[in-house]
Amino acid sequence: MIQPLTLNTPNTIEFGIGKIATLKDHLKSSRRIFFLVDGPIRDTVEPVLLKIESEGAAVQVSTEVVPEPPIESLENLLAPVKAFDPDTVVGIGGGSTMDLAKLVSVLFTGEQTTAEIIGIGNVKQRPVKLITAPTTSGTGSEVTPIAVLTDTAAQLKKGVVSPHLVPDVAIVDPELTMGMPPALTAATGMDAMTHCIEAYTNRYAHPVVDLIALEGIRLMAAHLERAVTDGTDAEARTAMALGSLYGGMCLGPVNTAAVHALAYPLGGTFKIPHGVSNSVLLPFVMHFNLPSCTARYAEVGRAMGLKNGGELNESLAKRCIGKIYNLSECCGIPGSLQDLKVPESAIPSMAESAMAVQRLLGNNPREVRTEDAVAIYTAAFHGSIG
Amino acid sequence: MIQPLTLNTPNTIEFGIGKIATLKDHLKSSRRIFFLVDGPIRDTVEPVLLKIESEGAAVQVSTEVVPEPPIESLENLLAPVKAFDPDTVVGIGGGSTMDLAKLVSVLFTGEQTTAEIIGIGNVKQRPVKLITAPTTSGTGSEVTPIAVLTDTAAQLKKGVVSPHLVPDVAIVDPELTMGMPPALTAATGMDAMTHCIEAYTNRYAHPVVDLIALEGIRLMAAHLERAVTDGTDAEARTAMALGSLYGGMCLGPVNTAAVHALAYPLGGTFKIPHGVSNSVLLPFVMHFNLPSCTARYAEVGRAMGLKNGGELNESLAKRCIGKIYNLSECCGIPGSLQDLKVPESAIPSMAESAMAVQRLLGNNPREVRTEDAVAIYTAAFHGSIG
Numbered sequence: 001m002i003q004p005l006t007l008n009t010p011n012t013i014e015f016g017i018g019k020i021a022t023l024k025d026h027l028k029s030s031r032r033i034f035f036l037v038d039g040p041i042r043d044t045v046e047p048v049l050l051k052i053e054s055e056g057a058a059v060q061v062s063t064e065v066v067p068e069p070p071i072e073s074l075e076n077l078l079a080p081v082k083a084f085d086p087d088t089v090v091g092i093g094g095g096s097t098m099d100l101a102k103l104v105s106v107l108f109t110g111e112q113t114t115a116e117i118i119g120i121g122n123v124k125q126r127p128v129k130l131i132t133a134p135t136t137s138g139t140g141s142e143v144t145p146i147a148v149l150t151d152t153a154a155q156l157k158k159g160v161v162s163p164h165l166v167p168d169v170a171i172v173d174p175e176l177t178m179g180m181p182p183a184l185t186a187a188t189g190m191d192a193m194t195h196c197i198e199a200y201t202n203r204y205a206h207p208v209v210d211l212i213a214l215e216g217i218r219l220m221a222a223h224l225e226r227a228v229t230d231g232t233d234a235e236a237r238t239a240m241a242l243g244s245l246y247g248g249m250c251l252g253p254v255n256t257a258a259v260h261a262l263a264y265p266l267g268g269t270f271k272i273p274h275g276v277s278n279s280v281l282l283p284f285v286m287h288f289n290l291p292s293c294t295a296r297y298a299e300v301g302r303a304m305g306l307k308n309g310g311e312l313n314e315s316l317a318k319r320c321i322g323k324i325y326n327l328s329e330c331c332g333i334p335g336s337l338q339d340l341k342v343p344e345s346a347i348p349s350m351a352e353s354a355m356a357v358q359r360l361l362g363n364n365p366r367e368v369r370t371e372d373a374v375a376i377y378t379a380a381f382h383g384s385i386g
Numbered sequence: 387m388i389q390p391l392t393l394n395t396p397n398t399i400e401f402g403i404g405k406i407a408t409l410k411d412h413l414k415s416s417r418r419i420f421f422l423v424d425g426p427i428r429d430t431v432e433p434v435l436l437k438i439e440s441e442g443a444a445v446q447v448s449t450e451v452v453p454e455p456p457i458e459s460l461e462n463l464l465a466p467v468k469a470f471d472p473d474t475v476v477g478i479g480g481g482s483t484m485d486l487a488k489l490v491s492v493l494f495t496g497e498q499t500t501a502e503i504i505g506i507g508n509v510k511q512r513p514v515k516l517i518t519a520p521t522t523s524g525t526g527s528e529v530t531p532i533a534v535l536t537d538t539a540a541q542l543k544k545g546v547v548s549p550h551l552v553p554d555v556a557i558v559d560p561e562l563t564m565g566m567p568p569a570l571t572a573a574t575g576m577d578a579m580t581h582c583i584e585a586y587t588n589r590y591a592h593p594v595v596d597l598i599a600l601e602g603i604r605l606m607a608a609h610l611e612r613a614v615t616d617g618t619d620a621e622a623r624t625a626m627a628l629g630s631l632y633g634g635m636c637l638g639p640v641n642t643a644a645v646h647a648l649a650y651p652l653g654g655t656f657k658i659p660h661g662v663s664n665s666v667l668l669p670f671v672m673h674f675n676l677p678s679c680t681a682r683y684a685e686v687g688r689a690m691g692l693k694n695g696g697e698l699n700e701s702l703a704k705r706c707i708g709k710i711y712n713l714s715e716c717c718g719i720p721g722s723l724q725d726l727k728v729p730e731s732a733i734p735s736m737a738e739s740a741m742a743v744q745r746l747l748g749n750n751p752r753e754v755r756t757e758d759a760v761a762i763y764t765a766a767f768h769g770s771i772g
Contacts, residue, residue, distance in 0.1 A: 002624045004402025009395055016390025211601050238388045
C-alpha cells in the first residue's frame with residue numbers, strides 16, 4: 001500500500017544546457033532584485049544583470065558567501081538587504097550560496113530571527129519571490145525546503161526546514177557547473193549520490209521517492225568519473241546535474257539519514273567540505289546499516305551497474321559498498337578521516353555531537369547509538385571497512 | 387545527451403488516502419473561496435465547506451459542471467464568479483470540473499475572453515490561488531497546464547495550454563475516487579494509461595518523463611482491473627491515483643499524440659466520454675505507430691508485466707498492443723467505434739477534424755496524414771487490429 005506523501009517543489013524547474021538564459025524571463029515582473037552570487041560565477045551572470053538593470057529594475061549584488069556558512073555570515077547579509085527592500089531574491093552558486101539566499105529571503109524583513117527559524121516548520125512566511133540556480137551538482141538545494149547553517153559556538157551544523165524555503169523557480173543549467181575543478185566535482189557529486197542512497201534506504205522510504213532516487217544513482221554512477229576527468233564533458237555534466245536535482249527532490253519528502261548526521265560535526269568542527277565528509281563516511285555507514293537494508297543496497301548496486309550472476313543480495317550489497325568506496329577513491333576523495341587530518345581523539349566528542357542530530361538519525365534504517373557512532377567514526381578514521 | 391526541459395508543477399502535491407483533510411490548511415489565508423464541485427462529491431466535501439465558513443471565509447459553491455464542457459457552460463459560470471470576486475478557486479471533481487475551475491480562475495475577471503486564451507501560451511495571468519482535487523484517476527488535470535473545452539459550433543474539442551493553469555496545490559486523495567462506478571473507473575483509467583503511453587512513445591520523449599511514464603504504466607497495468615472489480619480496494623485505488631498523477635505530470639512537458647487528436651472528434655461530435663474514446667482508439671493507433679516505435683512499445687509491454695523469453699522487440703510490441711486491447715475489454719469498455727454507435731459514414735469528416743489538432747499530431751512518433759486517420763478510424767470501427 002502506497003503511503004501518503006507531501007511533495008513541495010518549485011513551480012518551475014528549468015533544466016538543461018543553456019537554461020540560465022530563462023532567468024530574465026522569470027524576473028520580468030520583478031522590480032527590485034537581490035542577487036547572491038558565488039564569486040567565480042559573477043562574470044558569467046554579469047551580462048544578465050546588466051540587461052535586467054537596463055530594463056529598469058533595481059539590482060543589488062552580493063558575493064559575500066562563506067562556505068559552510070556560519071550564522072554570523074547570514075546575519076551580516078540581512079541589514080543591507082533590508083535597506084534595499086527587494087521583491088525578489090536570486091541565489092546562484094553552490095549549496096552555501098543557495099542556502100544563504102533562501103534564508104535571506106525569509107529573514108531580511110526582520111520579522112523573525114535566525115534562532116527562531118532553526119528546526120522544522122518554524123518559518124512563518126516568505127514575502128518575496130525566490131529563484132535559485134546551482135553551479136555545482138551536489139546539494140540539490142535549488143529544490144529543497146532545507147537550508148543549513150554552521151553554529152560556530154556549538155561547533156555544529158543546524159538545519160532550517162520549511163516549505164517557505166522551496167524556491168519558486170529553479171534553473172538547473174549544467175553549463176554553470178563546467179567551471180568546477182575536479183575535486184569539487186567529486187565531492188559535490190558524492191554528496192548528491194549520498195542524498196539518493198540515504199533517501200532510497202531511508203526508514204521512511206516511499207515509492208515516489210525510490211523511483212527518482214534510483215534513477216539519480218544510475219545517472220551519477222555512470223557519469224561522475226567522466227565529469228571529474230573532463231569538466232567540459234557536457235553529457236556527463238548534464239547527467240550529474242539531473243542526478244543532483246533528483247537527489248534534491250528526495251530531500252523534502254524523505255531526507256537523509258546517518259551519513260549526514262555524522263558528517264555535521266566534521267563540517268562544524270573541522271571545516272571539512274560537506275561533500276567530502278559525506279563521501280568519506282558513506283561506505284562506513286552503509287556497512288553499519290547492511291543488516292537492516294541488504295536488499296535495498298543490492299538494488300543500489302544494480303543501479304550502479306553491478307552485474308548480478310545469481311548471487312545473494314548480501315554479497316551484492318557488500319560489493320555495492322565496495323564500489324561506492326572505490327568510486328570515491330577514483331575521484332580523488334581521501335579514503336579516511338585520518339587522511340583528512342581529523343584526530344582520532346576527537347571521535348568521542350564528534351559522536352556526541354552527531355547524536356544531537358536526531359532529525360536525521362531518526363530516518364536511518366538501523367538505530368544509531370553513541371557507541372555505534374564511535375565505531376563508525378573509528379572505522380572511517382582508519383579507512384577500513386569491517 | 388539529455389535535452390533541456392521545463393517542468394511546471396504545483397508547489398504542493400498532497401498525495402494519499404485522507405489527504406483531502408489538508409484542504410482547509412491550504413485555504414488558511416483565503417478569505418473568499420469559489421468551489422466548483424462535482425455533484426456526487428458535494429456531500430463528501432460539505433463538512434469542509436462548513437468548517438471554512440465557520441472560520442469566517444466567504445464560500446460560493448457551484449455544481450454546474452457539464453461533462454466534456456462546452457464553451458457556453460464555462461461562460462455561464464463567469465458572471466456569478468466575477469460578482470463573488472474570489473481570492474481562491476477550488477475545483478473538486480473529474481477532468482471536466484478541474485478544467486472548468488482552472489479556466490474560471492484565469493477568466494472570471496473579464497480581462498481576457500475564452501476565444502483569446504484558446505491555444506498555447508495565450509493566458510496572461512491568474513489573479514487567484516488555484517487548488518484542484520481529482521475524484522477520478524484519469525485526467526491528471528490536477529497538475530497539468532492544460533484545460534479542454536468543447537466548441538459546439540465547430541463540433542471539436544479545443545485546448546488551452548498555459549503555465550498559469552497549473553494549480554498551486556493538487557490534493558490527490560484516492561478515497562475521493564472510491565465512489566466511481568466500474569465503467570467510469572475503466573474509462574478514466576485507460577485515459578491515464580494513454581497519457582503515459584503517448585508520452586513515453588512521443589516524438590519529444592524525454593528521459594525525465596520516460597521515468598514517470600513507465601512507472602505509471604507499471605502501476606496502472608497491475609491495478610486497473612482490481613479497481614474496476616472492487617471500487618473499495620484502497621491499494622488499487624491508490625496505485626491508480628498515483629499512476630494518473632504520473633500521467634498528468636507527463637502532459638505538461640511532453641503531452642499526448644495521435645490517440646488524443648483522433649479522440650477529439652469522438653467527444654466533440656458524438657459526446658463519447660474522453661476516456662472511452664481514447665481507450666477504443668489506443669490499440670489501433672499503436673498498431674499504426676508500431677514501425678516507428680517498436681522498441682518503446684516492447685518496453686511498455688515489459689512495464690505491463692509481459693515476460694520476455696528472448697523474443698524480438700517486434701513480437702513483444704505486438705503482444706503489448708494485444709494486451710492493451712484485452713485490458714480495455716476486460717474492464718468492460720466497448721471494443722470498437724461500431725459498438726459505440728458511431729456511424730462508419732462519419733469517418734471522413736472525423737478524420738478531417740482530427741487533422742486540425744496538429745498541436746497533438748505533431749507529437750506522434752509516426753506522421754499521420756488524412757488517409758492514415760481514415761484507416762485508423764476504419765480499423766477501430768470494425769474493432770479488428772491489422
